[in-house]
Amino acid sequence: AQSVTQLGSHVSVSEGALVLLRCNYSSSVPPYLFWYVQYPNQGLQLLLKYTTGATLVKGINGFEAEFKKSETSFHLTKPSAHMSDAAEYFCAASSVASGGSYIPTFGRGTSLIVHP
């Protein structure tokens, strides 16, 4: 079964510093990969996704992620953190399941804390 591991339940950075949120997946077949963000009292919002093609994916709000098959990773980065980036971030992977459907599997989430 597919599993997604997010290293670090909390990541703390200073405003303007690099943001790096780690995600590794377990799958013998490269899955489709997603990063979602959840702001307080809101739903999950898609940040970016990798399906096929270019391994460096750019998303909203200046975030990007790189799919590295050899490392089974899909880490999320942003060059310069902003206070408004404080939220919880979820990595998800989706492979074809029985019956041909795709069911995303989520990690435990990483809370990003941004200090002024």
Add this chain to the structure above:
Amino acid sequence: EAGVTQFPSHSVIEKGQTVTLRCDPISGHDNLYWYRRVMGKEIKFLLHFVKESKQDESGMPNNRFLAERTGGTYSTLKVQPAELEDSGVYFCASSPMRLPVDYGYTFGSGTRLTVV
């Protein structure tokens, strides 16, 4: 377009009572998914509807949980009788029938269920 709507946003019930959660997907989205997040843990898949049919219900924890999607529009998730361990945030997501991984999955804001 309107997003995925869930209600109630919060529900506090006593152990042994019944609660029904509702999800209205984006109009025209045939795929509907239910997920649950227990505090501090990963977002776990519960089940997947394609139109009114249950495509995959492998994540349903036990027979106290009943999901329906009559007419292939909105869905309900009933918990009867509720237990303390059912507390958590229940998310609903929808996606179009064709190429859901390319489109992504649109999530609602969730229902926070507290069983006391």
